[in-house]
Amino acid sequence: QKEVEQNSGPLSVPEGAIASLNCTYSDRVSQSFFWYRQYSGKSPELIMSIYSNGDKEDGRFTAQLNKASQYVSLLIRDSQPSDSATYLCAVNRYSGYSTLTFGKGTMLLVSP
Amino acid sequence: DGGITQSPKYLFRKEGQNVTLSCEQNLNHDAMYWYRQDPGQGLRLIYYSQIVNDFQKGDIAEGYSVSREKKESFPLTVTSAQKNPTAFYLCASSILGTSGRTDTQYFGPGTRLTVL
Numbered sequence: 440q441k442e443v444e445q446n447s448g449p450l451s452v453p454e455g456a457i458a459s460l461n462c463t464y465s466d467r468v469s470q471s472f473f474w475y476r477q478y479s480g481k482s483p484e485l486i487m488s489i490y491s492n493g494d495k496e497d498g499r500f501t502a503q504l505n506k507a508s509q510y511v512s513l514l515i516r517d518s519q520p521s522d523s524a525t526y527l528c529a530v531n532r533y534s535g536y537s538t539l540t541f542g543k544g545t546m547l548l549v550s551p
Numbered sequence: 552d553g554g555i556t557q558s559p560k561y562l563f564r565k566e567g568q569n570v571t572l573s574c575e576q577n578l579n580h581d582a583m584y585w586y587r588q589d590p591g592q593g594l595r596l597i598y599y600s601q602i603v604n605d606f607q608k609g610d611i612a613e614g615y616s617v618s619r620e621k622k623e624s625f626p627l628t629v630t631s632a633q634k635n636p637t638a639f640y641l642c643a644s645s646i647l648g649t650s651g652r653t654d655t656q657y658f659g660p661g662t663r664l665t666v667l
Contacts, residue, residue, distance in 0.1 A: 447591070471648065473655065482641055482658040483594070527593060529656075537648050538584070538609070539656060541593040 442466060443530050445542035453550055458515040460545050462528030465509065471531035472504055474513045476524045477544065483527055486513065518549045554578065555659035557642050562664045564629070564636065572627045572662045574642035583625035584643040584656060587611060594641060600625055601647060629664065637666045 443464050452458045460474075471490055475483035489495045489502040489511065501514040511530075515522055525544040531537050555576045564570045576583065582601045586594040596609030600619040614633025619625055625644075629636045640663075643656040 443593075471654075482661045485655055485657070488655055529594075531648075538596055538599055541586075541595075543591070543593040 442532070442540045443528055443542040445526075445528050445545045447543060448546040449548045450545055451548045451550065452518050454518060454520060456518050456549075458518045458522065458547055458549070460513040460515075460526050460528075460547065462511045462513075462530075462542055463509055464511070464528075464530040464540075466530065466532050466540075467506075467509065468533060469506075469509075469530045470533075471537075471539075472502070472511045473529040473539065474500075474502060474511075475527040475529060475541075476522075477527055478524045486526070515547075518547075520549045520551050523547055523549045555642060555644055555657060557640075557659035557662050559662060560660065562662055564664060564666050566666065567631045569628055569630050570664070572629065572640055572642075572664070574625045574627065574659060575623055576625075576642075576644045576659075577623060578644055578657065579622075580644035580657075581622070581647045582645045582654075582656075583619070584645075585609075585615070585617065585625070585627045586641045586643065588639040588641060597627065635666075636664055639663050 474486040477483045487502045495502045499516045503512045527544045528542040529539040558573045584599040585597040598617040600606035616628045642659040645654045645656045648654045
């Protein structure tokens with residue numbers, strides 16, 4: 440059973456629209472959740488972290504966490520062509536030492 | 552400038568060779584990690600270390616080895632026992648989380664390894 444699942448996409452949205460990226464996870468005790476953006480051929484860069492249920496906003500980005508449903512999402516408002524990338528969801532797992540499990544990522548394409 | 556450096560950027564290996572990928576950080580982070588990424592795949596954990604002279608196997612440690620002799624450095628050796636080593640290798644570091652949380656991992660630029 441996969442531990443972190445994301446729709447591989449591509450998710451295509453027009454410039455200026457809201458992009459909604461979703462992620463589900465299987466470990467009920469997970470407490471740390473991260474969204475990374477990865478451009479083709481580059482390393483991942485952090486977009487946002489979230490630890491508590493609810494919404495967390497940072498500029499055009501909003502992360503939403505629902506631990507009861509084991510669901511975390513990322514909303515990108517006013518999408519720009521420069522947002523076109525693969526978005527990776529990462530969730531912590533704790534087994535003595537705490538590490539991250541990554542989803543396979545959702546490719547987002549923003550068309551001008 | 553604080554950050555994580557990886558070298559080389561590109562590496563070519565012949566069959567049967569061991570190669571070592573370098574990872575250095577000056578962020579004063581205790582924890583360091585090695586991941587492998589294959590095309591269209593997420594990141595898979597190879598090894599991680601939370602303190603000098605101690606490290607743990609991740610999900611795909613077979614065919615790899617690491618050392619952590621200094622806080623700043625966490626080199627990865629890809630041995631000849633790794634049957635399919637062609638991939639993008641990413642090093643990351645973080646502070647140690649508390650109370651079951653994991654802190655943000657920051658990534659180096661990566662090394663792309665190709666087996667000839």
